[in-house]
Amino acid sequence: MLNYVLRRLLIAIPSLLGISLVLFVVLALAPGDPFEELATNPNVPPEVRMALRAQFGLDDPVWERYVRWLTSMVKGDWGFSFVSRINVDELIAERIPVTLAVIGASQILALLVALPIGVLAAVKPYSWFDRIASTLAFVGFSLPTFFTGILFILLFSIQLGWLPFVFRADLTETGWAWWWEQIKQSIMPVTVLGLFQAASWMRYVRSSVLDVIRLDYVTTARSKGLKESVVINKHVVRNAMIPVVTLIALQLPQLFGGAIVTEQIFRIPGIGSLLIDAILRNDTPVVMAITFIFSALVIIFNLLADVIYGWLDPRISYR
Amino acid sequence: MAGSTPASATAEAAPQLGKAIASVSPWTEAWRRFKRHRLAYWSLWVLALLALAVFVGPFFYKVGINDIDFKARLATPSATHPMGTDDLGRDMLARMLYGGRISLAVGLAAMLTAITVGIVVGAIAGISRGWVDAALMWLTDLFLSLPQLPLLMLLIFLFREALKQLFGLEVGIFILIVAVIGGFRWMPVARLVRAQFFSLREKEFVEAARALGASVPRQVVRHILPNSLGPVIVAATIDVAAAIIAESTLSFLGLGFPPDIPTWGRILYDGRDFLDIAWHWAMFPGMAIFIAVLTINFIGDGLRDALDPRRVL
Numbered sequence: 102m103l104n105y106v107l108r109r110l111l112i113a114i115p116s117l118l119g120i121s122l123v124l125f126v127v128l129a130l131a132p133g134d135p136f137e138e139l140a141t142n143p144n145v146p147p148e149v150r151m152a153l154r155a156q157f158g159l160d161d162p163v164w165e166r167y168v169r170w171l172t173s174m175v176k177g178d179w180g181f182s183f184v185s186r187i188n189v190d191e192l193i194a195e196r197i198p199v200t201l202a203v204i205g206a207s208q209i210l211a212l213l214v215a216l217p218i219g220v221l222a223a224v225k226p227y228s229w230f231d232r233i234a235s236t237l238a239f240v241g242f243s244l245p246t247f248f249t250g251i252l253f254i255l256l257f258s259i260q261l262g263w264l265p266f267v268f269r270a271d272l273t274e275t276g277w278a279w280w281w282e283q284i285k286q287s288i289m290p291v292t293v294l295g296l297f298q299a300a301s302w303m304r305y306v307r308s309s310v311l312d313v314i315r316l317d318y319v320t321t322a323r324s325k326g327l328k329e330s331v332v333i334n335k336h337v338v339r340n341a342m343i344p345v346v347t348l349i350a351l352q353l354p355q356l357f358g359g360a361i362v363t364e365q366i367f368r369i370p371g372i373g374s375l376l377i378d379a380i381l382r383n384d385t386p387v388v389m390a391i392t393f394i395f396s397a398l399v400i401i402f403n404l405l406a407d408v409i410y411g412w413l414d415p416r417i418s419y420r
Numbered sequence: 421m422a423g424s425t426p427a428s429a430t431a432e433a434a435p436q437l438g439k440a441i442a443s444v445s446p447w448t449e450a451w452r453r454f455k456r457h458r459l460a461y462w463s464l465w466v467l468a469l470l471a472l473a474v475f476v477g478p479f480f481y482k483v484g485i486n487d488i489d490f491k492a493r494l495a496t497p498s499a500t501h502p503m504g505t506d507d508l509g510r511d512m513l514a515r516m517l518y519g520g521r522i523s524l525a526v527g528l529a530a531m532l533t534a535i536t537v538g539i540v541v542g543a544i545a546g547i548s549r550g551w552v553d554a555a556l557m558w559l560t561d562l563f564l565s566l567p568q569l570p571l572l573m574l575l576i577f578l579f580r581e582a583l584k585q586l587f588g589l590e591v592g593i594f595i596l597i598v599a600v601i602g603g604f605r606w607m608p609v610a611r612l613v614r615a616q617f618f619s620l621r622e623k624e625f626v627e628a629a630r631a632l633g634a635s636v637p638r639q640v641v642r643h644i645l646p647n648s649l650g651p652v653i654v655a656a657t658i659d660v661a662a663a664i665i666a667e668s669t670l671s672f673l674g675l676g677f678p679p680d681i682p683t684w685g686r687i688l689y690d691g692r693d694f695l696d697i698a699w700h701w702a703m704f705p706g707m708a709i710f711i712a713v714l715t716i717n718f719i720g721d722g723l724r725d726a727l728d729p730r731r732v733l
Contacts (some may be wrong), residue, residue, distance in 0.1 A: 104597075127574065127575065237716065239717060239721070243716075244713075248709060251692060252706070355568070358568060365672070376573075380577050395567030396565060396567050
C-alpha cells in the first residue's frame, strides 16, 4: 500500500513537470507584457521599463526563465505579483479562505441533497418519485451556474430583497451579527454551486445503488428478517458508496472551475476572481501560480481517489 | 441476480423466441427505440424548432442587430420588440437569433473537433500495442489533469489578438474558441474508442476479415470503427451541450466573443448589470442556453438507450 502510494507520487512528478512546462511556455510565448501599462504612461521613460524588464529577467531565453522559476518554486518562493506588488503566496493566502469556505459549504449541501434523494430514487426505480427526481437532476445539470445565479439574484435580491447580491469581505459587524451577515451573503453562492453538484451526484448515487440493490447478499439480508432501513443503510448504501466516493474525489478539482464562475456572479473576492483579474492584467506570476496549483490539485485528487477506492474496497489489491 | 432491474425506463423485453421477426436495419430499430424515450423524442422536436428559428428566422425577421433606437431603450417585451431591447435600444429578438447561430455553430464545430481528434487518437492507440498505445494514453491522461477552465480562459486571452489579425474579428475568435474547447474535450472519446477497439479487435468477425487478407486500415475503417460508433455518437451529443455551456461560460466571464458579436452567453453577460430594470435582457438568452442544453442532454440520454447494443432486458 505505502509502496503503491510512493510509486504513484513518483509518477506524478514528471506529470507535474510536464504541466508546468506547458503552462510556462504558453505564458512565455504569448503576446502581452506585464509592463504594458508603464509603456502607455508618459511619466515613465522607456529606460526604466527596460531596466524593470531586465530586473525581472523577462528578456532571458524561455528555458532559462523556466529553470529559474522551477528552482525558486521548489525553494518555496512563488514569485512577485507585478500588479498587486506583493508576493504571490501572500496574495493567494489572502484570497483562498473565502473560496474554500464557499466550496466546502456547497459540497456539504450537495451531499445532503444528493445522497438521500439518490438512494430513495433507486430503492423504488421508475416510481413517481424516481421519475421526478431524475428529471429534476437533468434540469439541474443542464442549468449553467451563471444562469441559476442570475435567476437567484433576480428572485431573492431584486424581487424579494431578502439577500444581498454582492459578497463583501469587509463586513463591519462583529460577533453574532457578523455571522448572520456572513451566512446571509453566502446562501446564494453556496446554493447555486451545491445544487449543480447535487444534480450530477444524485445520478451517480442512484445508478450505483441500483447496481447493488438486486445482489444476492441483499436478498439474504432481507430473508434474515432485517428491517428494511437496516438493509438499505448498512448493507446497500455502504457498498454502493464505493464508486461514488471515487467519482466525487475525481470531480473535486473541476469544482474550482465552477467556483470561478460563481465568484464572478456574486463578486466574491476569492481565488477565482484573482485568477480572472490576473489574466486580464497580464500578471504572469499570479496566473502561473494559480493554474499550477489547480493542476497539482487534479493530480493529488486522482491519487487520493485511487487510495480511497482501495481502502473502501478490500477486494482491490495494489501491485 | 444483478441486472433484473432494467437499465432504463424505456428498455423493452427481449423478443420472444420462435416468433418471426421482420428484418429491420439497425438504424430503423434504433429510431424505433429512440421514439420510446418520450422526453428525448420531444426534445428532438424542440431542438429542431429552435435550430430552425435561429437559422431561418433572420430571413423573415428583418431587424438589424445593430439598429440603435434610443427612444426604446431597455424596453420590455412588446409587439414591436418581442423580446425587448437593450441599453442602446437594439432589438433583442434579432440579436438572439443571430447569437443562436453562433452559439449552436460553436457547439457543433467544437464537438466535431473533439470527436475527430478523439477517434483518431483512440483508434491509433486501440489498434497498436506497446509503446504507441502507452504514449498516447499518457498524453490523454496529461490532458485530463490540466485545469480546463483556467487554461481555456488563458489561451483565449493570450491568443485573441493574434488570430483576430490573421482571420478577421469574427472568424478568428470563432476558430480560437472552437479549437480551444474542442482541444480540451477529446480525451473521454479517445478512451471510449480505445476501449471499444480493445474488445472488438479480438472478435470473430474481425478475425475473419483478417483471415481474408484485409489490411489493418481496412479492418479498422470497415469493420471495427462502424461497430464502435454507438457510444461515440452518445458522447458527441453530450459534447455539443458541454461546448455550448463552455462557450457561454467564457463569454460570461468576458473572455469569449467581443461585445459586437452577440452570442447567447455574451448577451447574458451584458444584461447582468441591468437585472433590476431590464430582467428580460438576461432572461431570454439564459432560457435559450438552458433549453438548448437540456434538450441536447435528453436526446443524448435517448440515444444511449436506443444505441445500446446489449439490448438490455
